[in-house]
Amino acid sequence: MSYELIAAKREQLGTGASRRLRHAGKLPAVVYGANTEAVSVVLEHNPVYYALKEEGFHTGILNLVIDGEKQAVLLRDYQMHPYKQLVLHMDFQRVDLNEKMHVKVPLHFVGADASEAVKLQGAKISHVLTEVDVRALPAQLPSFIEVDLSAIQAGQTIHLSDLKLPEGVEITALTRGGDQAVASASGAAAAE
Structure with a gap:
């Protein structure tokens, strides 16, 4: 199954900005790798939260659309709140489709x-x-x-x-x- 996530670049960084995003139902994340500079992005929380319950989301190649530009990524890490049903942050790695x-x-x-x-x-x-x-x-x-x-x-x-x-x-x-x-x-x- 192929997953497509819609994201937008985020300009405001830091703890306070991330808290405001989470309060608004958003999820801060970072995309790195493939010899390109890391990009901070924001996603909708609920679709990602429910996708995390599926095993294929953790091991499969995901399509991340950042402001209309599609990138192949792999979920590398995510942090959950200790007792709330809340994803705090995610890390995605860009994938070169021609490299093992x-x-x-x-x-x-x-x-x-x-x-x-x-x-x-x-x-x-x-x-x-x-x-x-x-x-x-x-x-x-x-x-x-x-x-x-x-x-x-x-x-x-x-x-x-x-x-x-x-x-x-x-x-x-x-x-x-x-x-x-x-x-x-x-x-x-x-x-x-």
């Missing part, structure tokens, strides 16, 4: 309830990792990587090298020689 980039992508675990380890061998599935750092062109970045646990046996471990990756996506830990465990099945049958 690093992004943390969540792992979706499927098939655990259908695996022999759980159904017949009494094992418990432990998720060792919940996200993984990948490198790919922005157009090839996945929203998530699926980890199929249906074939796991008691005492077995699934490693990064066992994951099925989309075309053009590589796991940075594997390129450095590390093959971490992603999930394992342990329990009574595994001990035997």
Whole structure:
């Protein structure tokens, strides 16, 4: 899913100006990267607040329209109010669509309830990792990587090298020689 955010450059900077914006239902943000000067912008708060609840918003390429000029960006950071349902600030990084980039992508675990380890061998599935750092062109970045646990046996471990990756996506830990465990099945049958 593609997200488009409408923004405007902001002239007034500082704590007081940001508070006035938040009070008016706006969200201060900054856009940086791609060898271009950082730009302070302001967005509507509510569309961004609800978009943050969707997983694809955190890992996907966003279209940020600043005063009519469209830019491809990636959400890099955001700050929430400690107890109010309020986003305080956001950081966006400009993206060069022809250059590979690093992004943390969540792992979706499927098939655990259908695996022999759980159904017949009494094992418990432990998720060792919940996200993984990948490198790919922005157009090839996945929203998530699926980890199929249906074939796991008691005492077995699934490693990064066992994951099925989309075309053009590589796991940075594997390129450095590390093959971490992603999930394992342990329990009574595994001990035997």
